[in-house]
Amino acid sequence: MEEIDRLARLSVLRASGFSGLAILMVMMGSAHDLALSFRFGALGLLVLSAAMAIYATAYARRRRVDDTEVWIMMPPEKRPEKSIALRLIVTAMREQLIEKAQWWAWLSLAFLVVSVLIPLLPGHSG
Numbered sequence: 869m870e871e872i873d874r875l876a877r878l879s880v881l882r883a884s885g886f887s888g889l890a891i892l893m894v895m896m897g898s899a900h901d902l903a904l905s906f907r908f909g910a911l912g913l914l915v916l917s918a919a920m921a922i923y924a925t926a927y928a929r930r931r932r933v934d935d936t937e938v939w940i941m942m943p944p945e946k947r948p949e950k951s952i953a954l955r956l957i958v959t960a961m962r963e964q965l966i967e968k969a970q971w972w973a974w975l976s977l978a979f980l981v982v983s984v985l986i987p988l989l990p991g992h993s994g
Contacts, residue, residue: 869956871946875938876960880920880968887916888972906983913976917969924965930958 891912898905933939933954938961939947947953986992 871942872938872953872956872960873964875941876957876964879937879941880961880964884916884920884968884972888913891916903983903986906979906986910976910979910983913972913979917972917976920965920969920972924962924969927961927965928958930954933957936961 891909894912895905895909898908930936931954933950936957938957939953948956
């Protein structure tokens, strides 16, 4: 079970990390206007968070354990029986997806607050 949780965490962090990298690139592209850059970041992270939450609900409909990334990453000698593994993997992935969706939602809120505060800074032009 610990191995499945670890691999589920790795899978979700890897996927959301690549999405975060894309959001960062958009933010860097709009860095000429810092408030706008943080608004883009907030919007991107909010979309990522929503997509992960939706995917978490859809993940429960999985029928084949062989198609899951966790199963593929797991060494064959550590794999439980497929019927048991499917329940364990679906549960672990759903928990990780929801947890990381919450992380990104909170970061989105922080970015939104920063984007609102930036224009209020003394000496800010833009």
